[in-house]
Amino acid sequence: MNNKQKNKIPVTIVTGYLGSGKTTFMNELLKMQSEKKVAIVVNDMGTINIDAGLLQNQSLSRYPDMELISLENGCICCTLREQFMDQIVELSMKNIDAILVEASGISDPVSIADAFLAYEETSENPNVYLDTVITVVDADRIYSEFLEELSECVESETDKQALEEEENDPDIINLIIDQIEFCSMILLNKCDLLSKEQLAKVKEIIQSLQPEAKILETEYAKVEFEEIISHNPYDYNKIRDSSLINKTLFEKNHHGLEDHEVHEEYGISSFVYTERRPFVYDKFMKLLEENYPETLIRAKGYIWFEDDDIHTHLFEQAGRNASVTEISNWVAALPEEEKEEVFANYPDVLEDWDELYGDRMNQIVFIGKGYSKDEITELVNQCLGSFFS
Numbered sequence: 001m002n003n004k005q006k007n008k009i010p011v012t013i014v015t016g017y018l019g020s021g022k023t024t025f026m027n028e029l030l031k032m033q034s035e036k037k038v039a040i041v042v043n044d045m046g047t048i049n050i051d052a053g054l055l056q057n058q059s060l061s062r063y064p065d066m067e068l069i070s071l072e073n074g075c076i077c078c079t080l081r082e083q084f085m086d087q088i089v090e091l092s093m094k095n096i097d098a099i100l101v102e103a104s105g106i107s108d109p110v111s112i113a114d115a116f117l118a119y120e121e122t123s124e125n126p127n128v129y130l131d132t133v134i135t136v137v138d139a140d141r142i143y144s145e146f147l148e149e150l151s152e153c154v155e156s157e158t159d160k161q162a163l164e165e166e167e168n169d170p171d172i173i174n175l176i177i178d179q180i181e182f183c184s185m186i187l188l189n190k191c192d193l194l195s196k197e198q199l200a201k202v203k204e205i206i207q208s209l210q211p212e213a214k215i216l217e218t219e220y221a222k223v224e225f226e227e228i229i230s231h232n233p234y235d236y237n238k239i240r241d242s243s244l245i246n247k248t249l250f251e252k253n254h255h256g257l258e259d260h261e262v263h264e265e266y267g268i269s270s271f272v273y274t275e276r277r278p279f280v281y282d283k284f285m286k287l288l289e290e291n292y293p294e295t296l297i298r299a300k301g302y303i304w305f306e307d308d309d310i311h312t313h314l315f316e317q318a319g320r321n322a323s324v325t326e327i328s329n330w331v332a333a334l335p336e337e338e339k340e341e342v343f344a345n346y347p348d349v350l351e352d353w354d355e356l357y358g359d360r361m362n363q364i365v366f367i368g369k370g371y372s373k374d375e376i377t378e379l380v381n382q383c384l385g386s387f388f389s
């Protein structure tokens with residue numbers, strides 16, 4: 001244990017998409033209440049997560065002294081951020097062994113960790129520290145989203161219904177992946193639904209997305225208390241830099257635009273596609289809808305469309321879902337004065353600056369298994385506008 005952490009209360013943040021087993025996990029943790037004094041903070045989105053109430057009823061009837069705080073009608077990663085930190089500070093004054101925070105299923109773990117680390121930095125002598133960010137992952141879902149043989153998976157009727165309702169929402173899979181990319185521990189739950197071989201494939205995918213995360217395989221989220229407390233502070237920079245997406249982008253930035261090396265880990269490889277010429281919107285959407293290679297697990301990047309010189313678009317794909325969203329303006333499209341301001345504040349922008357196009361370019365990280373980089377590049381090149389080719 002780091003000396004600075006000695007005698008401080010570890011805080012564990014539990015994330016995981018709806019239905020992954022977070023409530024089951026929290027109930028498991030409640031059973032440990034007799035050995036350890038654990039305070040629990042539950043973020044209830046109101047209409048989305050009704051389990052907080054259930055947890056409260058069960059816990060208070062069994063452990064009347066337990067600290068259980070419910071933060072409702074908002075998300076602790078944004079609207080309830082301040083209240084959340086106030087609660088943590090209040091709990092840190094009490095005689096407890098650990099604080100566990102169940103984030104809502106749609107929380108962004110990075111923002112929660114941000115809030116926490118900002119508090120640690122600005123407080124003189126905080127009595128708490130962020131120990132672990134745990135993501136509860138539905139192993140069965142990862143298998144069916146990213147690997148074939150879907151029919152062999154056993155799903156409960158509730159899960160099936162939830163999956164059908166969500167099928168058209170690409171943001172969900174992106175969120176699941178984000179939650180994996182930024183956590184320090186994975187509770188790989190619902191292992192009972194997969195065979196050993198299927199489980200090994202799921203682990204490969206998770207390890208390649210975030211190699212630093214410790215993976216605990218569970219059925220009905222059964223774990224020992226000591227397993228989930230690392231007694232070391234969550235290392236934000238290490239976790240961020242070790243995610244495959246960031247590692248690949250970092251290497252590209254490090255070696256310049258011309259470097260298109262394939263980065264390989266656990267049989268899963270990634271590369272950065274970089275192209276100065278813009279895409280034709282319809283051609284790119286057609287590729288996503290009709291011709292997207294199944295060998296690609298994940299992609300993320302910035303897109304320039306031929307008929308829009310103003311806006312940067314974010315392209316994200318995870319499993320069978322893909323989305324293209326307008327996110328900001330190209331710096332090159334800003335009025336001269338604002339442009340100068342950006343250059344002064346972010347000189348890095350100038351490193352890849354092109355005389356003709358400025359910062360406009362297509363830059364996508366592709367992650368997959370068993371694909372051919374040349375074929376993917378060729379496929380994506382077909383979306384380029386003919387005017388420029």
Ligand SMILES: Nc1nc2c(ncn2[C@@H]2O[C@H](COP(=O)(O)OP(=O)(O)OP(=O)(O)O)[C@@H](O)[C@H]2O)c(=O)[nH]1
Nearest residue numbers: 018019020021022023024051105189190219220221
């Ligand atoms: N087969 C199987 N089912 C599980 C396991 N863990 C949880 N479940 C079931 O999965 C469903 C969802 O579990 P929850 O614990 O409610 O999931 P959650 O993440 O809290 O879901 P939300 O409350 O919607 O956020 C329930 O029907 C659980 O009984 C597991 O390891 N194996």
